[in-house]
Amino acid sequence: MRVVVVGAGAVGLCCALTLQMQGHDVTILDPAGPGEGATMGNPGGISVSSIFPTAVPGIHRKVPGWLLDPLGPLAIHWRHLPALAPWLWRFLRSATPARAEAATLALRALTADAPAVYAPLLAYADAADLMRQDGHLIVYRSIATMEAEAASWRRRAALGIEATPLGPEVLDLEPALDPAFRCGRLVPGNAHCPDPRRLMQRFAATLERQGGRLLRQAAHDVAITDGRVAAVRTEAGDIQADAVILAAGAHSRRLAARLGDRVPLEAERGYHAEVQNCGIRLRRPVFSTADKVFAASMDTGLRFAGTAEFAGADTAPDWRRADGLFALGRSLFPALRQDETITRWMGLRPSTPDSLPVIGRSRRAANAFHAFGHGHVGLTGAAMTGRIVAALVADAPSPVPLAPYAPDRFA
Numbered sequence: 191m192r193v194v195v196v197g198a199g200a201v202g203l204c205c206a207l208t209l210q211m212q213g214h215d216v217t218i219l220d221p222a223g224p225g226e227g228a229t230m231g232n233p234g235g236i237s238v239s240s241i242f243p244t245a246v247p248g249i250h251r252k253v254p255g256w257l258l259d260p261l262g263p264l265a266i267h268w269r270h271l272p273a274l275a276p277w278l279w280r281f282l283r284s285a286t287p288a289r290a291e292a293a294t295l296a297l298r299a300l301t302a303d304a305p306a307v308y309a310p311l312l313a314y315a316d317a318a319d320l321m322r323q324d325g326h327l328i329v330y331r332s333i334a335t336m337e338a339e340a341a342s343w344r345r346r347a348a349l350g351i352e353a354t355p356l357g358p359e360v361l362d363l364e365p366a367l368d369p370a371f372r373c374g375r376l377v378p379g380n381a382h383c384p385d386p387r388r389l390m391q392r393f394a395a396t397l398e399r400q401g402g403r404l405l406r407q408a409a410h411d412v413a414i415t416d417g418r419v420a421a422v423r424t425e426a427g428d429i430q431a432d433a434v435i436l437a438a439g440a441h442s443r444r445l446a447a448r449l450g451d452r453v454p455l456e457a458e459r460g461y462h463a464e465v466q467n468c469g470i471r472l473r474r475p476v477f478s479t480a481d482k483v484f485a486a487s488m489d490t491g492l493r494f495a496g497t498a499e500f501a502g503a504d505t506a507p508d509w510r511r512a513d514g515l516f517a518l519g520r521s522l523f524p525a526l527r528q529d530e531t532i533t534r535w536m537g538l539r540p541s542t543p544d545s546l547p548v549i550g551r552s553r554r555a556a557n558a559f560h561a562f563g564h565g566h567v568g569l570t571g572a573a574m575t576g577r578i579v580a581a582l583v584a585d586a587p588s589p590v591p592l593a594p595y596a597p598d599r600f601a
């Protein structure tokens with residue numbers, strides 16, 4: 191089939207490559223380069239332990255405190271609140287024990303064994319050097335804070351996610367850490383991509399080398415006849431398609447609506463601060479849950495990523511949030527100086543109220559499929575999404591149950 195994939199982020203490229211490996215003729219559209227969207231600046235965590243949705247019971251008690259802290263983990267621009275309100279309302283309604291549990295199981299299915307699910311793509315693209323499996327280290331300053339999270343780790347263990355509890359050995363594993371960190375957990379099943387943009391460039395180059403096309407065009411619209419997309423419209427003309435995959439990340443809402451599915455999708459803005467040439471090389475990503483900062487040594491520098499900001503997709507970045515991440519980073523690694531050379535980045539997580547992506551056949555066109563809304567786990571879940579989408583295109587059984595990701599679940 192001639193398959194057109196809209197969007198060359200992690201999700202679009204994993205779909206494109208998987209489809210090509212199954213023999214389809216794939217064209218991918220993106221006005222930006224491969225991996226230039228949210229995928230570009232994330233810290234590369236391939237995190238099989240990220241299985242909990244953001245909307246969990248009790249979240250409404252934590253939100254006010256976060257909002258009062260100007261550099262806290264969550265910010266809402268008050269001007270954006272009217273547009274955000276319906277999403278927020280659904281978010282709060284998702285925070286029941288039953289819904290949070292259902293979302294947990296669906297996130298587990300999407301992310302389970304992610305490094306192994308990536309393996310065939312990495313082999314096809316000769317990109318094994320861009321994925322490392324040394325686990326992730328979760329660090330705590332006190333036994334009490336570590337214990338406070340014990341129940342969530344018992345839940346993960348019940349779902350097959352291993353974690354090794356550690357005492358002061360955390361400092362042997364990562365000697366650059368502040369000695370105030372006294373304990374932690376090592377999650378061996380997690381992996382790391384040291385340069386997500388380069389991985390996507392590698393995927394795109396492979397796609398082209400194997401006969402696919404990457405066109406620097408935006409998909410403006412779809413031409414639908416007799417319940418099928420006949421072509422994807424771009425400024426350079428129509429591209430005929432036997433199947434279409436919508437993977438435009440946080441920008442997917444308008445085309446999804448054209449395909450008959452009204453989906454609450456927000457641009458949940460996140461930031462990174464990256465320190466160049468600081469001399470600290472972490473052996474694996476480090477996450478401090480108290481600080482809500484994820485630190486990872488990338489091929490380009492030491493990256494601190496995090497924060498969630500709801501301000502709309504088009505408002506100017508608030509670089510104080512990236513600076514705040516750097517300040518948190520310095521509290522983790524005291525050898526960092528105030529005057530380090532840092533670069534800052536802001537990206538748009540494509541986020542749904544229940545933290546689950548939208549994957550499935552569109553309502554208006556039988557040959558169009560959605561693959562967006564991966565929120566905090568888009569890099570981790572992209573390879574499995576590629577497998578699901580390839581199964582949908584082939585009308586074959588999905589590797590995981592599809593109901594939790596149904597595009598019409600918000601109707």
Ligand SMILES: Cc1cc2nc3c(=O)[nH]c(=O)nc-3n(C[C@H](O)[C@H](O)[C@H](O)COP(=O)(O)OP(=O)(O)OC[C@H]3O[C@@H](n4cnc5c(N)ncnc54)[C@H](O)[C@@H]3O)c2cc1C
Nearest residue numbers: 197199200201227228229232235409439460567568569570
């Ligand atoms: C600070 C931060 C930290 C993160 N950390 C992690 C992490 O450690 N692990 C993890 O798994 N995830 C992480 N994420 C989430 C992850 O980055 C995203 O979920 C993922 O990148 C989404 O991929 P995507 O392909 O859906 O979207 P994107 O990467 O945004 O790609 C979408 C592409 O679609 C293109 N596009 C838009 N409109 C059109 C159109 N009309 N036509 C054609 N193309 C179009 C855009 O140009 C873009 O290139 C993080 C995100 C942030 C912001």
